[in-house]
Amino acid sequence: MIKVSVLYPNGEGKTFDMDYYCNTHVPMVAGLLGDSVKGATVENGLGGGEPDSPAPFAAMGNLYFDSVEAFENSFGPNTEQIMADLPNFTNIEPTIQVSEVMI
C-alpha cells in the first residue's frame, strides 16, 4: 500500500481553511481520482513535541493507493485541476511525500 502525504508547513502569515479542505477539496480530489483511492485521512495541527510549542504543520492530508503507478496514473491527469483549488483554502505551498506503508 502507498500513502501520499500532503503536508502544509506552518508559519507566520500562513492560513488554512480546514472546513473548505474537508468538505470541498478532499471530496473533489477523491471524486477526480475515483476507485484508485483506497482511503483518505485529514489531520489538523495542534502542536509540536514540546508543551505549548506550535504545530510544524497546519494540516496534513493523506491518500492511499495500491501502488505508485496507481497514484501516478490517477493523479497525473488531474494535477492541474487539483492544484488550481489550493488558493481557495490556503496560501501554503505543500510538501508532498510518497511512502510505502510498513505497519
Place this chain on the structure above:
Amino acid sequence: MIKVSVLYPNGEGKTFDMDYYCNTHVPMVAGLLGDSVKGATVENGLGGGEPDSPAPFAAMGNLYFDSVEAFENSFGPNTEQIMADLPNFTNIEPTIQVSEVMI
C-alpha cells in the same frame, strides 16, 4: 482522536534502519505506553511529489490516542527511555507533530 506523528527529515548522510524501527523500536514504545495507544502506523519514504525526486522524510511513525492528555500522561514518564533508543536506528533528529484527526 489525536495523532502524534514522528517525522524523520531526509538529507545527505542521514541514516534510518527501518527493520530495527518496525521490529524493535515501535513495539518497545507501544509496550511502554500500554493501553493509551489506540493504533500505530509506520511509513517508509519513497519519493517526493515530482517524479524521481527524493522523499522529504526518510520515515514517518504515527501513534493514535484518545486525547492530548492521554498522550502526555503516557508518553511523558517514558520520554527519556524512548529518546535513548533513537541512536540505535537513526542519526536524524525527528520533527514531532500533534494533530487532531478530522477524517
